[in-house]
Amino acid sequence: MNRFRGYIFSRPFMGERVPQHVQNLVIRDYCARRQLKFLLSATEYAMPGCDLILTQVLDELPELDGIVLYSLFQLPEGRQRRSAVFQKLLDQGKALHCAVEGLKASNAQEFDRLETLWRVRQTLPDCLQPAA
């Protein structure tokens, strides 16, 4: 099958904003390099914190081999919600790819790796900051 649904954002995430067509270009290139069949990206709603479209893509998982996010940091910010996303992918034996980071997770260890990256990133605002 080898079918992967793209997932992009229509709002900033982690203080970054990337035009949608650029997000799609990055995902398309990532899929081409790894010989993944890229299915038209789903675009998350712009409302802050909203992940309704991600939920819809997860509901579509039985028809897919996985999801290609533009960025790992487009996952839900809440730990429990993120964990539920990972668990759903694990339960169905599907893969999660993050195009910008060049990361892939399809087993518990690899999802733990993604979660560690999230936790470090969420901790950084409480750490030493660059000089102005």
Added chain:
Amino acid sequence: MGNELAMQARVNLSIQLPGDHSSLLPVHADTWSGDSPYEVVVWLPLVDCYGTKAMYLLPPAQAAALDRNFSQLAGASGESLYQAIQSDVTWLQVRYGEVLVFNQALPHGNRVNIEPETRWSMNCRFKGVFTPYGDKQIGEFFEPITLRAASRSGMAYSLPKTS
């Protein structure tokens, strides 16, 4: 750097053929293009490196002087900047089996390799996990390689819910 490190996720390989003008790195500090000043570079030659087969580095005192007078010294291009500091740079000699760890905030670069051999080298950046990041972020460029138990525990902690 501390005892909790983040490492560049994909190590760079650099090949510099003799006489090749097409893949030179003009004088630069990595910080000038968005790297964090908290990073260091590990430079690992796969061959003996000497002369123009190696790289040059501007020592700390001269780099500080350059920082103070940058606008006067920089001129119109990277080449004019190199000409301004040429007499102050140190050409490194690093043999196969040795490794160089250097502060990438010090200006450095290479010139056309006029030695008769190709330079093969790898380079990789390291920094403290919880030190400030520049344009190269955790996840897309860096990955934690040593996280201590207290940090893992702290990152997983949240206050109990009261309702």
